[in-house]
Every structure is written in C-alpha cells, then in structure tokens.
Amino acid sequence: MTTMADDMLNLEPASLEALSRQLGEPGWALEARRAAQEAFAALPFPERTEEAWRRTPPELFNPQGRGIVRLTPAFDLLGEGEPEEPVGLPFEKGLARLGQVPESLGPSGSRLQEKFSALNAAFRSGGAWVGLPRGRSLDRPLQITHQVPTIQAPAAFFPHSRIVGERHSKATVVESFASQGGDLLAAPVVEIQLEEGACLQYVLVSRWGEGTRALTHLDVRLARNSQLRVLFLGVGGATTKAFLTGNLDGEGAKSEFLGLVFASGQQHFDVDTLQNHHVPAGNSDVLFNCALNESSRSIFTGNIFVAPGAQKTDAYQKNRNLLLSGKAHADSIPKLEILANDVRCTHGATFTTYDQDQQFYLQSRGLPDADARRLIITGFFQEVIERLEGPVLVEWLAGLMQEKMETSLGV
Amino acid sequence: MSDPLLKIENLHVAVEGKQILRGLNLTVRPGEIHAIMGPNGSGKSTLSNALMGHPSYLVTSGTVTYKGQQIQELPADERARQGIFLAFQYPTAIPGVSLGNFLLAAVRNVRGAANVKPLEFRKELMACMKDLGIRQDFAGRYVNEGFSGGEKKRVEILQMAMLRPSLAILDETDSGLDIDALRIVAEGVNRQVTPEMGVLVITHYQRLLDYIKPDFVHVLVSGRIVQSGGPELALELEARGYDELLRTHGADAAPVVAGA
Ligand SMILES: Nc1ncnc2c1ncn2[C@@H]1O[C@H](COP(=O)(O)OP(=O)(O)O)[C@@H](O)[C@H]1O
Ligand SMILES: [Mg+2]
Numbered sequence: 001m002t003t004m005a006d007d008m009l010n011l012e013p014a015s016l017e018a019l020s021r022q023l024g025e026p027g028w029a030l031e032a033r034r035a036a037q038e039a040f041a042a043l044p045f046p047e048r049t050e051e052a053w054r055r056t057p058p059e060l061f062n063p064q065g066r067g068i069v070r071l072t073p074a075f076d077l078l079g080e081g082e083p084e085e086p087v088g089l090p091f092e093k094g095l096a097r098l099g100q101v102p103e104s105l106g107p108s109g110s111r112l113q114e115k116f117s118a119l120n121a122a123f124r125s126g127g128a129w130v131g132l133p134r135g136r137s138l139d140r141p142l143q144i145t146h147q148v149p150t151i152q153a154p155a156a157f158f159p160h161s162r163i164v165g166e167r168h169s170k171a172t173v174v175e176s177f178a179s180q181g182g183d184l185l186a187a188p189v190v191e192i193q194l195e196e197g198a199c200l201q202y203v204l205v206s207r208w209g210e211g212t213r214a215l216t217h218l219d220v221r222l223a224r225n226s227q228l229r230v231l232f233l234g235v236g237g238a239t240t241k242a243f244l245t246g247n248l249d250g251e252g253a254k255s256e257f258l259g260l261v262f263a264s265g266q267q268h269f270d271v272d273t274l275q276n277h278h279v280p281a282g283n284s285d286v287l288f289n290c291a292l293n294e295s296s297r298s299i300f301t302g303n304i305f306v307a308p309g310a311q312k313t314d315a316y317q318k319n320r321n322l323l324l325s326g327k328a329h330a331d332s333i334p335k336l337e338i339l340a341n342d343v344r345c346t347h348g349a350t351f352t353t354y355d356q357d358q359q360f361y362l363q364s365r366g367l368p369d370a371d372a373r374r375l376i377i378t379g380f381f382q383e384v385i386e387r388l389e390g391p392v393l394v395e396w397l398a399g400l401m402q403e404k405m406e407t408s409l410g411v
Numbered sequence: 412m413s414d415p416l417l418k419i420e421n422l423h424v425a426v427e428g429k430q431i432l433r434g435l436n437l438t439v440r441p442g443e444i445h446a447i448m449g450p451n452g453s454g455k456s457t458l459s460n461a462l463m464g465h466p467s468y469l470v471t472s473g474t475v476t477y478k479g480q481q482i483q484e485l486p487a488d489e490r491a492r493q494g495i496f497l498a499f500q501y502p503t504a505i506p507g508v509s510l511g512n513f514l515l516a517a518v519r520n521v522r523g524a525a526n527v528k529p530l531e532f533r534k535e536l537m538a539c540m541k542d543l544g545i546r547q548d549f550a551g552r553y554v555n556e557g558f559s560g561g562e563k564k565r566v567e568i569l570q571m572a573m574l575r576p577s578l579a580i581l582d583e584t585d586s587g588l589d590i591d592a593l594r595i596v597a598e599g600v601n602r603q604v605t606p607e608m609g610v611l612v613i614t615h616y617q618r619l620l621d622y623i624k625p626d627f628v629h630v631l632v633s634g635r636i637v638q639s640g641g642p643e644l645a646l647e648l649e650a651r652g653y654d655e656l657l658r659t660h661g662a663d664a665a666p667v668v669a670g671a
Contacts, residue, residue: 378507
C-alpha cells in the first residue's frame, strides 16, 4: 500500500489536506498538522556550527523538492506459535481511536520544538501505533516493518510511530525501517511512553537502501520503576543521523540503550544518545559497538544529563569501535552535564583495529581468513547481543548481522 | 627408517627485521617425540610460530618440509588443515566467541564439514573436556577470555584432542600449571600420541619431560640447535643450567669460525 511517484505530494500546505484526507483523518488531526507545519516553517534550519550537526551536514536532510511516500506498516510476530492478532495499528487508526493528538504533537508539544520533528508531525505519511495493555505480557516479539519500495523520483518518507506500555506490561517490539533503490530522505520519529512498572525491549532496525539518507528521532519517557532496553541497529542507508533520547521521569526507572553499527563502503552513521535524569535513583546504561569496514565512518556522542536533585543517579556509558580497515574512521564524544552531587557516572571508549593475533589464532585452527574475520566481528557484536532477552530475538538479530556480513565482507 | 614427518633445513626466521632463527636443522619422524629446550629469548616461540605460519615471522631462508611437501609459503589455516597443530605459549582471547562454537568451526574446517555432525561433535567435546578436567560450562565461555593460565593450557590440549593433528607443537604447555594440572595435561597429550604422529615439546624446564618422555632432546641457543641428545640431556641441562651454553653459543659469544 504505497503511493508511488506518480501521485506523490509536495511539501506544500495543500499536501497536508491531501495526506490527511487519504488517511481518512478527522478535522482535528488536520488542524494539528497545520500547526506543526507552521512550527516547521518558523523554526530555523539547523546550522553546521551547532554542536549536534558538526559532523553531519544538516543540508543533507533538506526536504525541499521531494515527493512524499505514504506507506502502511506491516505487523507480525517473530518466532513460531499460534497465529495471533498482533497488537498494532497504522498510526492514523490509533489516532482516530484516541480521538485527539497526543500531548507531544499538540500545539505546545515537544515535537513542535524541533525542526525535523515538526516536519514529521506535519507531513506524517506512515507509522505504527502500539498499545500494550495494562499487566499484559506479550510472549512473542512484535515486528513492525516499514518497507519502502523502489522509488523513481527523489522522495521523502515521514513515519511516526507511537508505543505506549501501560502499567506493568511487558513486551518486545522490533521495528524495521527499510527501503529499496532511489533517492530517499527518511525522517522517522518514534515515541515511546512507559507507564509505571512497564518493561519494554525495543529494537530499531535501520536497514535503509543505499540511496537513503535517514534522520531518526527516538524519544522515550520512563515513568517510575519502568524498564526499557533499546537496541539501535544500524546497517543500512548512505547517511544516518540519529537522536536517541531516554527521559527518566519517575524514580527507579532503568534505561538501557544498546547500539550495533556495522558500516561498510562509504556509509556514515552519526548517533547521539541522551539520557536525561530528571529525578533521583534512575539508572541508565549505554553500550554502543560500532564495526567499520572500508571507508565508512561513525560518530557516537553520548550525552548524560543529571538534573539538580537527581541524586543516586547511576549512569554508565561505553562505546567500542572496531576498525576493520585503515580508511575507516570512528569518533566517540562523551558529554556529561551533572548538576547533582551524589551520582555515579562513567564513560569509556575503545578503538581497536583488526587484531592480527586473534586472526592468527583462529587460522591456526583451520579457519580460512574470511571465516576468522567473520568470527571476530560476530564476537565483537556478541557483547551487545547477549544483553537482549529472548532466544527468538537473539537468533533473528544474529541472522540479520550475518546477512550484512555477507554483503559487506563477501563471506 | 621411515620418511620424515617434518624436516627443517637451515631455517632462518626474522621478526620485525630482527634475525631470530639463524640456521636451524631438525628432523622429526612419525612416532617420535622431540623436546626443544633453551633459555628465554633463544627463539623457541619463534620456531613454533614460524612452523605454524604466523605472517609476522618471515622465513628469510631455508625450508620446512612436512609430509614431503615444502610448506613455508602456506598460510596457517592450510597448515592446520594438513594436520599441524600449535599449542600456544600465550593463547589469544577471542571475546564474544564461545569455545564450543569456535571448536565446531575449527573441527569442521579440519575434518571437512560433511564429516562433522553437531550432536556427535558435542558428545566428543564433552568427553574430551571431562578427560582434561575442564568443566562443561567452558564450552559456553568465550575463548580464553578470563581463563587462568592453567585453564588456557588445558584448553589448548583440548583443541589438540579435537583436531587430532599429525604434528603437534607444544610451546611451554607446562608453564602456569601446578603439578596436578601438569599431570592431567601430560596424560592428555600422551593419550593422543599415535605411532604416526610427531610431537615437538618446547619447554624451558625439564619437569614436563618427566611426564611426556622425549626420544630426543635438543638445545636451542640464539636461534640454532647447539646440542642434541637423548632424554638424559634434559637432566644434564637441569643440573647445569644454560649459562655455560650461552657463553659459548649466545649472541654475544665469539662467532663460530667455519672449520675451526
Ligand atoms: N612478535 C615479535 N615481535 C618482536 N620481537 C619478537 C617477536 N617474537 C619474538 N621476538 C624476539 O625474538 C627473540 C626470541 O623470542 P622467542 O622466540 O619468543 O623466545 P623464547 O620462546 O625462546 O623465549 C626475542 O628477542 C624476542 O624479543
Ligand atoms: Mg617462548
């Protein structure tokens, strides 16, 4: 269910109406789009001199002159089991059920404060809506797939997904963003809200096609004693800029951000994580492992903010980089802003090149060069993979990494 | 006499531009156990690495003939598949790769994937681990990561048991082992030795040779074998130490004049 190039819309106010109509939205949803469009127009375009944009030029994400791809996501469940109706809807259906826009998309909502989020709110052209009912545990991971087919003319795709984990719900959600050929600008926004005691594993798979520039926003709000584990998995796309933010709003919340980036060719990944400790006794843990082949590049910026009074905060972050080629380049930038005094906060980064001794050790046991390389890289990712829960998910991820390895290493 | 399993002739090896082995000769026939002893820095590990095909150890002249074929140009994995095994003095950790998965990949490559059934492999692995006093949960642990010195050495011998080599090179397998572990490891090696197999036991001390009885003992000093003999030579060296040999053959000693 994709709108192809011939009936693509442009970034004009009139397009809002068409989009809203095509999606069957009520009038108040269109009004919210208009407000977002105004906010977008009023906000300045980011400058290269801004800290967040120093290493990835914001102009790459200029949406002007592009058509809009409209896409309905697919929902299914990973692994074997009884056929079940997955708990997910296209965003606009969920919105209609709610009967109003969520606060973040409202006139003074957080989404309207940032240029690209406002753009997404105005021209939203896809996305998923997932409500995890109170006290329920999902046995199998829910998979949401956004698969943009080959496009002929330059286009933009603005999916907005919203996941609400009600009190004491427990689930794993895997959301995959993918595209085929063509010049695509993808600017997804994902909002996750965890109510008290909710527990969520969320995997964002960024497997865009070669011609895609992706600008991703993930925002999570964590209420008291809720637990979140995010995995950002970056394998596809030409240029990726991602802002991943955890807001520890309630005491005792635990926010774990994991990352696996496997870059090859000329791929560029620039990921900012931010753990916002607004209240005491929060725990955040970031582990980002990037393996870089050929002339690829990665930038990891780990931000930790601890508000005044957010005592007993425990914040940890680690970024490991494995450089598989002399031409690959990785940067690791920690940014800590700590305004409370009784906190524990650590940061670490490592950069390793391909280890000749490991290679020789494996080869001395009969493994050909390519197998040895593959095993070393798999091992490098394992530290992150083993943090995840559920054999079905782990196996699925291993398969995905294997696939990337086959295309980028030819092994 | 049978054809040699391994014949090393006039081997010269350089590491990082530095000449370490300087004309080493050695012949190992099937069924023979040779001990190579020598002081620290004499080139024992260099010989091991060069025989296994480490790319940093450059053969500058001489030949290594294994089963009638010159192998000094072959990559390490090819040598492994042809039946050469090195138990490392300092085994390398491979983070994130479990010992079980690693060994399965190794055994598949060495024996051929079609000849390895996962279930039988697992059984064999468990049996070998039991023989060597290695706890079963080690199969799930990452290769050499956080292993004690002794655990690493046992795991090297475990790998040897699984790969069933024709030529085994044990580089200071005794170091880091207490006396009980030494016995278990030595028994493990002895169980594997067949009449077709050749073994090079490289050691600094004599004590391992109480358990693995060598047929020949060679003394390596400054990149050359300066003395060869039977098992009694090991005891002699133990009593005498290496000092005298170092004075006469060490790098600082007067050059040996041909014909002198
Ligand atoms: N990878 C290497 N890089 C640099 N020098 C090395 C390397 N390996 C060995 N050497 C040098 O070669 C000499 C012999 O070392 P080695 O073969 O390890 O001796 P042994 O095992 O007999 O103690 C030493 O001087 C050592 O410093
Ligand atoms: Mg040594």
